[in-house]
Amino acid sequence: MTTLINMQEHNTDINQDSEWKRPDTLSHLKAHTLTRISEVMILDSQCGLLVLKRSLQNLPHRKAFEVFSKQMKLLGQKCLNPYFRCEGVDFFYLCKNDIYLVAAFVSPESDDAISVVLYLDLLQRLYDIMKDCIGTVNEAYVTVNRMLIFELLDEVVNSGYCFVSSYAEVKPHLTFEPIRPTIPQPDDLASRFFGITVGDGARLQAGSTELKSKAPNSAYINIVEELSAVFSPNGEVRSAELWGKLTLISTLDQPCPIFIQLNSDLVILTSKCNEGQVAGAVHIDNPSFHPSVDTSLLVKKKVLRVLPPPDQTRLMVYTLSDSACIHIPVVLIPSLMPIDDSRDYKFSLRLINQAESRARASYIRVKVKLPSWVTSFTFLYSGFENIKALFTYTSLINPKDKSINLSDIGPISIAFYMTQFSASGLVVNMAKMETQSPDPLSVPPNFFFGVSTKAASYIALVKKQNYSKYQDSVRKEIKSP
Numbered sequence: 001m002t003t004l005i006n007m008q009e010h011n012t013d014i015n016q017d018s019e020w021k022r023p024d025t026l027s028h029l030k031a032h033t034l035t036r037i038s039e040v041m042i043l044d045s046q047c048g049l050l051v052l053k054r055s056l057q058n059l060p061h062r063k064a065f066e067v068f069s070k071q072m073k074l075l076g077q078k079c080l081n082p083y084f085r086c087e088g089v090d091f092f093y094l095c096k097n098d099i100y101l102v103a104a105f106v107s108p109e110s111d112d113a114i115s116v117v118l119y120l121d122l123l124q125r126l127y128d129i130m131k132d133c134i135g136t137v138n139e140a141y142v143t144v145n146r147m148l149i150f151e152l153l154d155e156v157v158n159s160g161y162c163f164v165s166s167y168a169e170v171k172p173h174l175t176f177e178p179i180r181p182t183i184p185q186p187d188d189l190a191s192r193f194f195g196i197t198v199g200d201g202a203r204l205q206a207g208s209t210e211l212k213s214k215a216p217n218s219a220y221i222n223i224v225e226e227l228s229a230v231f232s233p234n235g236e237v238r239s240a241e242l243w244g245k246l247t248l249i250s251t252l253d254q255p256c257p258i259f260i261q262l263n264s265d266l267v268i269l270t271s272k273c274n275e276g277q278v279a280g281a282v283h284i285d286n287p288s289f290h291p292s293v294d295t296s297l298l299v300k301k302k303v304l305r306v307l308p309p310p311d312q313t314r315l316m317v318y319t320l321s322d323s324a325c326i327h328i329p330v331v332l333i334p335s336l337m338p339i340d341d342s343r344d345y346k347f348s349l350r351l352i353n354q355a356e357s358r359a360r361a362s363y364i365r366v367k368v369k370l371p372s373w374v375t376s377f378t379f380l381y382s383g384f385e386n387i388k389a390l391f392t393y394t395s396l397i398n399p400k401d402k403s404i405n406l407s408d409i410g411p412i413s414i415a416f417y418m419t420q421f422s423a424s425g426l427v428v429n430m431a432k433m434e435t436q437s438p439d440p441l442s443v444p445p446n447f448f449f450g451v452s453t454k455a456a457s458y459i460a461l462v463k464k465q466n467y468s469k470y471q472d473s474v475r476k477e478i479k480s481p
Contacts, residue, residue, distance in 0.1 A: 037119075038089075039064045040126070040153050043100040044139045049369060051099065051142050054153035062372060064089055064104040072100075083116045092119040096127050097138045125165060126156055132167035134178045148176040218446040219258060219308065220249040221431055226456040227326070227423045233406065233462050235333040235352070240323040242423050243456070244284070246316040250308035252445055257434040260304040260315075263427060268299070282425040283325040287318040305434075320424050327423050329355035329453065330364070332414060332460045336406040345404055349412070359421035364414070371408045406462050414458040422451045 041053040041064065050065050067087050071080060083092050085107055093102040101123045129152060130137045134145050142149055151174045214220065225244035232238055248258075265281040289295055293315050294305035306315060320326060331352040338345050349366060431447045 037103055037157060038105040039103070040157055041065060041068070041100075041102040041104070042142055042149070043068070043102060044367075045095060045098050045100055049367070051139055052146055052149055052153075054150060054157065063087075064091075064102075067091075068093070068100075068102055068104070082120060092116065092123060094120065094123045094127065097136075099137065099139055099142065101127055122157075126153070128165070129156060129167050129170065144179050145176070148174065148178055151176060214249060214251050215446060215448075216251050217253045217443060218251050218448060219431065220448045220450070221260060221428050222247045222249075222450040222452070223422060223426055223428065224451075225423050225426075225453045227329075227453055228455075228457040229326075229328060229459070231332060231460040233334060233460070235331045237323055237328055237331075238461075240326045240328065241321045242319065242326060242453075244318050244320070244424060244426065245314050246318075246426075246428075247312060248306065248308055248315050249312045250310060252308060255308060255310075258306045258308055259432050259434065260306060260428055261430040262298075262302045262304070263425065263429065264302055266302045266426070283320060283322065284318040284424060284426060285320050285322075287316050290315050318424075318426075325424070327354070327421075327425060329353070329359065329418060329421055329423065330414060330416060330458075332366070332412060334406065334409070334412060334460060334462060336404070336409065347409065351414075355418060355421050360419045362417045362419065364416040367413045367415075369410055369412070371404065410460065410462040412460040412462075414460070415455050416458070417452065417454040419450070419452045421453050423453045427451060 039053055039055050042051045043049065043065070044051055053065070067089055068091055071084065071086055071091075082094070083090070085091070088107050089104050090107050091102060091104050093100050103119050103123055127137060130142075130149065133148065133152065134141045152170065155170050155173050223244060223246055225242050227240070227242045229240040230238045246260075263282045265278070267278050267281045267283045268287060269283060269285045270287070289304075290306075290313055292307050292309055292313065297303040297305060304315065331354060333350045333352070335348045335350070336345055337348070347368075349368070351364075351366070428449050428451075431449070433445060
């Protein structure tokens with residue numbers, strides 16, 4: 001009995017002191033302990049562009065950025081560890097949304113123990129403070145709040161680590177206020193410059209729950225395509241490929257076979273059955289089908305017979321690799337002209353809309369990789385009738401040739417999402433239920449059709465020697481069925 005009483009008293013002492021406390025190694029960490037950090041960088045994860053950085057020690061100019069970008073392109077995010085050492089530089093990084101948060105410092109000469117958790121905790125705290133400050137931490141918001149984020153990096157890394165964990169604590173030491181970009185209206189720049197009707201799809205999806213619900217006793221048949229293309233400086237299509245899928249969402253009361261009528265001029269190219277190319281016809285390559293799809297009528301009548309499973313089903317997956325059979329919706333033509341008696345250049349981007357008039361773009365974005373010696377740029381436009389977006393940027397004198405050529409710029413990438421447009425031309429002409437015994441009390445089902453195309457890898461190159469390289473990279477990005 002005495003032993004039991006002693007154990008109960010011992011457990012009571014443990015419960016009283018069980019409140020979590022920060023380890024002594026971190027609570028006694030001072031600001032000068034992190035002086036080994038040489039740079040903190042924020043990079044765009046899509047193109048690997050440097051958005052913002054804060055240099056704390058003498059590290060060769062752009063070395064950390066170049067080494068990190070090289071390793072990321074070589075291995076990819078899935079294979080690259082959160083901590084690695086390369087070319088005498090230690091790197092720690094976190095991937096958040098569409099950006100990388102990177103901390104780098106010169107590798108020590110001795111084999112000192114490195115706490116990976118310590119530096120990853122620093123980056124996580126930095127992300128939490130930025131999120132508390134600007135709301136959404138992505139490439140667009142960080143670029144708009146460049147000066148504010150630079151102040152945050154300076155305050156947090158130099159004197160705030162282990163003492164600052166929220167924006168409210170560091171706000172009195174900042175001079176800039178957060179700026180949150182507004183969503184452009186449908187009649188804004190993209191509509192005026194590119195002739196494309198732009199809808200605020202993001203706001204509709206976020207604010208309306210009715211879009212997610214489906215009508216009862218209905219079938220939704222959609223065609224979704226991902227387009228990849230490479231353009232020359234004059235707007236010529238060097239290569240184009242696409243990957244597409246035909247999906248079905250069924251809320252039918254009674255499962256019944258559905259006949260789906262595709263294009264009457266559809267040409268199917270496979271390794272076993274090659275019908276040959278037909279001018280002006282719709283082509284698809286190597287289609288694969290869901291087990292619920294009967295293709296016995298596809299070759300002759302272009303009809304799919306489907307017994308729809310519940311929920312969403314991918315009925316068909318296909319590709320198309322012939323550029324001549326692909327409809328290119330947007331063509332980009334860049335040009336660069338020097339300004340007389342000035343170091344400035346006018347960089348003009350002309351986007352030509354080749355899609356049908358009924359096509360609707362939810363968004364369209366253009367990213368331009370500028371040379372390392374470019375210091376600033378300004379976006380200008382001069383009226384509703386102007387179809388060019390002019391970028392005037394000031395550059396330092398290049399010590400090699402003392403000028404900037406169009407070949408120094410790029411690659412230029414375009415991202416878009418269009419509805420009511422099919423790059424392959426594939427559409428669903430009609431859908432109907434298989435004929436059964438008529439029931440006067442039954443309600444006929446409703447059929448809804450949709451088609452959309454988005455950019456998977458849409459790039460304009462200005463260096464002619466890189467065409468073959470980017471053609472190979474584009475082919476690797478096409479998803480296999």
